[in-house]
Amino acid sequence: MRRLRVILCVVIAVGSAVPAPAHEDEQSIIPYRWSNPPKTLESINAEPLSGRASVPLGPEGSEEARASTADGQVLVILPAGTFAAHGSDTSVEVSIRPGDPATHGKAPKGLRYEGNAYTVAAVARPSGDHVEPVRRACGGAAPEPACATIDMRIPKRLAGEEPIDGTFRLFRRVRRDWREVSGNAHGDAGIVATLTSFGTYVVAARPEAAPGDPTALAIGIAAGIVIAGGAALALAGRRGRPRKRSKAAPRRSPTPSRARAR
Numbered sequence: 468m469r470r471l472r473v474i475l476c477v478v479i480a481v482g483s484a485v486p487a488p489a490h491e492d493e494q495s496i497i498p499y500r501w502s503n504p505p506k507t508l509e510s511i512n513a514e515p516l517s518g519r520a521s522v523p524l525g526p527e528g529s530e531e532a533r534a535s536t537a538d539g540q541v542l543v544i545l546p547a548g549t550f551a552a553h554g555s556d557t558s559v560e561v562s563i564r565p566g567d568p569a570t571h572g573k574a575p576k577g578l579r580y581e582g583n584a585y586t587v588a589a590v591a592r593p594s595g596d597h598v599e600p601v602r603r604a605c606g607g608a609a610p611e612p613a614c615a616t617i618d619m620r621i622p623k624r625l626a627g628e629e630p631i632d633g634t635f636r637l638f639r640r641v642r643r644d645w646r647e648v649s650g651n652a653h654g655d656a657g658i659v660a661t662l663t664s665f666g667t668y669v670v671a672a673r674p675e676a677a678p679g680d681p682t683a684l685a686i687g688i689a690a691g692i693v694i695a696g697g698a699a700l701a702l703a704g705r706r707g708r709p710r711k712r713s714k715a716a717p718r719r720s721p722t723p724s725r726a727r728a729r
Contacts, residue, residue, distance in 0.1 A: 499622035515565035
């Protein structure tokens with residue numbers, strides 16, 4: 468019984484060291500709108516919204532502007548001069564359209580799509596020509612970014628479905644492949660990157676636990692708890708059973724030859 472108490476104490480102590488899964492307060496955030504939601508979110512999902520902005524264009528180029536989706540999941544910042552003068556055109560229409568990234572093919576190797584794919588396009592008006600941002604060196608001490616940027620929101624997944632390592636990466640579709648774009652994730656809320664070319668963008672991350680990461684360790688500890696607990700219960704059941712007494716073998720009567728010898 469003393470050994471059983473020791474085992475149970477160890478199980479309880481180790482169990483208390485396993486971190487509890489984090490559950491976000493669903494009321495404190497705006498739910499992500501998926502083009503193709505996970506099955507666990509299908510019943511509560513709402514269709515993602517698109518966005519559009521008209522940027523004034525003159526002889527010196529375009530004015531400062533912003534374009535965002537109506538649901539706030541993507542924001543494109545366009546500093547003054549993002550677009551060069553284009554003939555007699557007087558504006559540039561920038562559009563942001565959501566879509567299912569799976570329609571563009573598989574996710575980059577070893578990764579999983581995190582949210583929608585968004586196609587950003589710019590069309591000069593009234594000509595209807597597609598235009599691209601002016602290529603320039605970015606950075607510097609200016610309070611506003613020197614180049615156009617895209618900020619994509621990262622969806623919150625349910626506990627147990629979120630990316631394990633939390634490393635989010637941004638990709639742009641180039642012909643039939645996804646090409647990684649250098650971006651900076653701000654926490655687990657979104658990722659921002661320089662927009663040097665328009666096209667289709669998507670966020671991706673690795674879904675499985677890496678060897679030695681905290682989640683894998685927690686799973687290992689939890690498994691140990693289950694095994695230790697099962698062993699403790701088995702030991703308790705074994706010790707609680709009364710031992711069966713073995714029946715004494717019947718005494719043999721002496722054979723006639725042995726009886727005569729006596």
